[in-house]
Amino acid sequence: MSDAIERLAAHLVETSFERMSPDAITAAKTFILDTFGVAIAGTTGPHVPELISTAKGWGSDATASVWGSRERLPAPHAAMVNAYQAHNSEFDAIHEAAVIHPLASILASVLAVAERDGGITGRDLLTAAVLGVDVSCSIGMASTETLKFFRPATAGSFGAVAALARVREFDVEKTIDALGIQLGQIGGTMQVHEEGSPLLGMQLGFCTRSAVMSSDMAVAGISGARRILEGDYGYFALFEGGSDIESGFAGLCEDWRICDVSHKPFPSGRATHGVIDGILTLRERHAIDASEVAAVRAFVPPLVHQLTGRPMIADPGVNYARLCIPYVGAVALQRGAVGIADFQSARLRDQGTAALASRIMVEIQDVGDPNALVPQRIEIEMTDGTIHAVDMAEVIGSPAKPLSRERHLEKFRENWKSGAIALVGDRGEQLIELVDRLEDVEDCCEIAKLLVP
Incomplete structure (x- = not known):
């Protein structure tokens, strides 16, 4: 056979x-x-x-x-x-x-x-x-x-x-x-x-x-x-x-x-990259100050949620943090980048980052493909009630959006x-x-x- x-x-x-x-x-x-x-x-x-x-x-x-x-x-x-x-x-x-x-x-x-x-x-x-x-x-x-x-x-x-x-x-x-x-x-x-x-x-x-x-x-x-x-x-x-x-x-x-x-x-799970890319896009487009962010909502396919939709925890290990959308999203909002140094012990224990990460929520949107990483939608709500949003059909680094x-x-x-x-x-x-x-x-x-x- x-x-x-x-x-x-x-x-x-x-x-x-x-x-x-x-x-x-x-x-x-x-x-x-x-x-x-x-x-x-x-x-x-x-x-x-x-x-x-x-x-x-x-x-x-x-x-x-x-x-x-x-x-x-x-x-x-x-x-x-x-x-x-x-x-x-x-x-x-x-x-x-x-x-x-x-x-x-x-x-x-x-x-x-x-x-x-x-x-x-x-x-x-x-x-x-x-x-x-x-x-x-x-x-x-x-x-x-x-x-x-x-x-x-x-x-x-x-x-x-x-x-x-x-x-x-x-x-x-x-x-x-x-x-x-x-x-x-x-x-x-x-x-x-x-x-x-x-x-x-x-x-x-x-x-x-x-x-x-x-x-x-x-x-x-x-x-x-x-x-x-x-x-x-x-x-x-x-x-x-x-x-x-x-x-x-x-x-x-x-x-x-x-x-x-x-x-x-970015040195984090690929399933986090759409959210990072979306946050960086909105940060630059609207000159967002992380201190004025009330909440972030990321609407992602089921696989992205399964792999990286985990909550922020106190003193996360490096491997946990690399696969945590709230953590890398908070870093992107604060620094305008996510790099190797962001997974060193001092950065992982930063209370300001943890507080911001606690305001980042990851929600599932069904896209009909169990292996899909896109599309995604990222919304950033400011303390004055303004909401900035972006839809991500492709993620930076993909063949459609190459480096x-x-x-x-x-x-x-x-x-x-x-x-x-x-x-x-x-x-x-x-x-x-x-x-x-x-x-x-x-x-x-x-x-x-x-x-x-």
Whole structure:
């Protein structure tokens, strides 16, 4: 009996670099560089030192770099740490329709294997990134239910396995084996999202580690499940609850999913960005002083409310605050921006911010799509009774409202300077230049060398 995974495996194996559109290649370069910058900033994330120290006890085959660090680990564990660093600040790019952060796991796994095994070129990496995003995001787009498991870890890791299959030149059967093995390893609960736990980002790291292992096991000749997506106990039945394969796979081989990935201009959950964007728009348009705001009401789709409609609490943890519309909305009103420093302990405990956040209310408006992040409506009521409102059909950073290259590079450079260990500034500029000509780079290890002190 056939399974939809066969279509994805054939697409992965048979699609050449030359077939990809110039826009897809440009988008891939943009989000590859963005992910590296975010991962460097993520070296300051919760429990990074503890995670590295623990992973060092799991093996001595130190074949791959931990980005932004002098440490080296076995490839699967380096991939785990690097993927976690790329996601722990909620600053990495997202495919909104799929609700997946696809690049973190793809880049962490491919670079770890590139360092360990060699023989992977920049063109290989570009091709694998575009096709890996096609795989994971087509799966995510095919879901018809709201998130129960953490999809960036579960479906997202299929993209990492796919990217590894591509750079390791698997045929269709071996690709399916690797993906089938991965089905037996994936996991990730939304409970830690609800609680604002650092384990949320670690789950993406765990599944990325498993992606390297699944690929290695397929190389060794180990077989995997076959009805990976549509089986009675396959991905959709167990992890999603409902699917529409034809809808999710529509346009495959013609429309490149990488072109629909969104930049994240703020280091908070993407579901908060519409409200932040709307508040900043109104703040500038009407010269709003935060001290004169009586209330803010955000009318958002159900998924946005589920992910980030949580109330403000006393002394929130950093992960809770990144996923809290009232907190980031209050910061946007006060400062006219939301940045990395806004999630430091002193800022999180600021009583003025907490008081303003308590006046921000998040309400559900049904839009008929369980995975939609827009449209949204933001209303700001002033103490004199005036109400300012804006309707957000698109969110800044989306393909319909993209960041300029100047702002993209500004974000990268700021992240590059924000790591736990200072990296040579010139290396950041070298990385920009290298990614711009990535299709001509002979060895991906050149990238890894620039990502460490």
